[in-house]
Amino acid sequence: MEIKKPAxxxxxxxxxxxxxxxxxxxxxxxxxxxxxxxxxGNQIRKVVYETLEHLGVKDVKISxxxxxxxxxxxxxxxxxxxxxxxxxxxxxxxxxxxx
Amino acid sequence: xxxxxxxxxxxxMFLNAQKPGLIKDPxxxxxDSIMLDLEDAVAENQKDAARFSLYHALxxxxxxxxxxxxxxxxxxxxxxKEDIRxxxxxxxxxxxxxxxxSANDVKIVESAVEFAEKEFGRPxxxxxxxxxxxxxxxxxxxxxxxxxxxxxxGIALSGGDYTKDLQTHITGTGIExxxxxxxxxxxxxxxxxxxxxxxxxDLNNMDGFRQDVQNIHLMGFDGKSIINPRQIQIVxxxxxxxxxxxxxAEKVVREIDTKKAQxxxxxxxxxxxxxxxxxxxxxxxxxxxxxSGVYKGDL
Numbered sequence: 001m002e003i004k005k006p007a008x009x010x011x012x013x014x015x016x017x018x019x020x021x022x023x024x025x026x027x028x029x030x031x032x033x034x035x036x037x038x039x040x041g042n043q044i045r046k047v048v049y050e051t052l053e054h055l056g057v058k059d060v061k062i063s064x065x066x067x068x069x070x071x072x073x074x075x076x077x078x079x080x081x082x083x084x085x086x087x088x089x090x091x092x093x094x095x096x097x098x099x
Numbered sequence: 100x101x102x103x104x105x106x107x108x109x110x111x112m113f114l115n116a117q118k119p120g121l122i123k124d125p126x127x128x129x130x131d132s133i134m135l136d137l138e139d140a141v142a143e144n145q146k147d148a149a150r151f152s153l154y155h156a157l158x159x160x161x162x163x164x165x166x167x168x169x170x171x172x173x174x175x176x177x178x179x180k181e182d183i184r185x186x187x188x189x190x191x192x193x194x195x196x197x198x199x200x201s202a203n204d205v206k207i208v209e210s211a212v213e214f215a216e217k218e219f220g221r222p223x224x225x226x227x228x229x230x231x232x233x234x235x236x237x238x239x240x241x242x243x244x245x246x247x248x249x250x251x252x253g254i255a256l257s258g259g260d261y262t263k264d265l266q267t268h269i270t271g272t273g274i275e276x277x278x279x280x281x282x283x284x285x286x287x288x289x290x291x292x293x294x295x296x297x298x299x300x301d302l303n304n305m306d307g308f309r310q311d312v313q314n315i316h317l318m319g320f321d322g323k324s325i326i327n328p329r330q331i332q333i334v335x336x337x338x339x340x341x342x343x344x345x346x347x348a349e350k351v352v353r354e355i356d357t358k359k360a361q362x363x364x365x366x367x368x369x370x371x372x373x374x375x376x377x378x379x380x381x382x383x384x385x386x387x388x389x390x391s392g393v394y395k396g397d398l
Contacts, residue, residue: 009148015120072155073119080148089147090181094154094188095219 001056001082001097009080010073017069019077021085024059028052034066047071051078055097101224103166103192104252107390108132108293109322109338110331111168111255115140117149122156125165128328132166137182138173138197146178150185157189168229170195174204180211187215187226193252198260199230200237205247212250227252229295233260238279245290253293255324256283261297269300271307273314284319293321302327312337339391340384348384349396351377 006022032044044066051074052060062081064074079098083089092098112130114121116137125133135156141149157167169186171194172178186194196208205228212226228250232238238261245254258276262268267275280296287294296315299308308330312323316337323334340348350368355378358366365374388394 009151013118013120015123016118069119070123070159072159073123073152076119076148076151076155080151083151084147092150092181092185094185098151098154099158 001086003057003060003082003085004087005085007081007084009084010069010077012065012067015068015070015073017064017066017074017077019074019081020063021078021081022061024061026059028058029061031063032066033064036066036068040066043071044069044074047074048078051075052082054099055079055082057082100249101227101252104227105293106131106166107387108166108253108295109391110334111295111322111324112328112331113140113170113298113324113326115149116153116156116169117141117145119152119156122152123160125328126161126163128331130165130325130328130331131322132168133162134168134170134195134324135191136170137178137186138170146172150181154185154189157186157191166192168193168195170197170231171208173198174207179208183208183211184215184218187212187221188219190221191226193227193229195255196228196230197257198233198237199244199254200234201240202243202247205230205244205251209248209250224250226250229253229255231255231257232279232283233257234264235261237261238282241283241286242289245286245292251292253295253321254283254287255295256280256297258297271301271304271311273311280315280318280320288319294319296320296323298324298326299330300326302329305329305333309333309337335391338387339393340388342393344384345388345394345396348381348388349398351381352385352398355381 003021003023008020010016010018012018030048032041108131110130111132111134112125113134113136114125116135135153137149169191171182194212196204208228216223216226228248229252230244232254256279258269261279262275284294299311312334351373354368385398
């Protein structure tokens with residue numbers, strides 16, 4: 001999948017995260033802001049990269065501002081931002097690229 | 100028949116599917132069901148994001164036996180079809196249809212659910228349906244709605260929209276809801292499905308809430324929609340048979356079984372006249388006690 005326009009999903013509320021995506025420069029450019037970066041930074045990075053891999057996104061600038069989100073929330077926000085950038089809201093690949 | 104169709108549903112707690120902080124651990128409060136809301140609680144520009152949140156919550160959070168019902172958007176919106184695909188793919192237990200006004204509304208959703216079960220490889224018939232009734236027309240069509248699908252396990256009154264349609268408002272006394280409540284319970288009982296009452300929104304009036312729950316319990320409802328964990332224990336206390344009720348029900352069942360064998364139709368238990376008409380009610384009390392986890396007898 002190709003990021004078509006900048007998009008974001010999520011909030012800065014507790015247990016959530018705010019994910020922003022925009023077109024990359026030939027690679028995944030990941031930035032993370034989290035109060036628990038020392039404890040969970042690697043895990044959050046792993047979830048973000050896995051989710052992008054499932055979606056087939058290889059070229060993106062992605063920023064995550066974490067407020068204590070569970071893995072399932074991080075996945076949901078990354079997917080939410082990516083599909084918003086594609087402007088796709090129907091016929092989504094539940095159980096396929098979204099998993 | 101799906102074995103979950105008649106499960107215990109004293110409390111159905113509404114949760115905004117778009118809020119991770121709400122949907123990550125509601126099982127700790129032990130409601131019988133949670134209602135993951137894609138409809139009114141979710142802002143128009145967050146409908147898409149709420150589905151991703153819902154899908155992964157359904158897939159990854161262990162709700163520890165709490166039933167997971169999803170309230171989809173209404174059939175006159177562009178959202179409901181994708182809501183159903185997402186919910187069924189995620190593994191929800193049931194779909195709640197808002198603003199149901201006819202048997203056809205239920206059949207339309209039934210068809211989409213069936214299609215989604217095939218698309219996502221879920222067993223046919225595994226996803227149940229319930230219908231929320233929110234208008235005068237819906238109340239008048241309650242029996243048709245109850246009988247529209249084998250998947251339908253119950254109907255629920257949505258008091259806010261219903262009172263608007265009736266050109267009145269929620270007073271806290273229940274007067275404005277009396278006709279709808281009575282009509283819906285009768286329709287549900289006639290069709291053999293469950294019936295659930297509307298939410299009570301004044302969280303600062305717990306005495307009023309308790310009175311409301313007592314009233315709908317006496318009217319025959321199976322449970323109540325709730326909006327806060329503080330309301331759960333009150334509903335469960337009122338809807339769970341007391342020890343006195345259980346002991347009496349056991350006596351009634353045992354005495355009717357014994358007396359029937361002796362050819363006696365009418366007799367007394369604890370000074371009360373009893374005949375066969377009391378049998379089903381007593382059995383139901385024991386079944387409810389079992390489902391609520393408070394029965395220790397051997398019937």
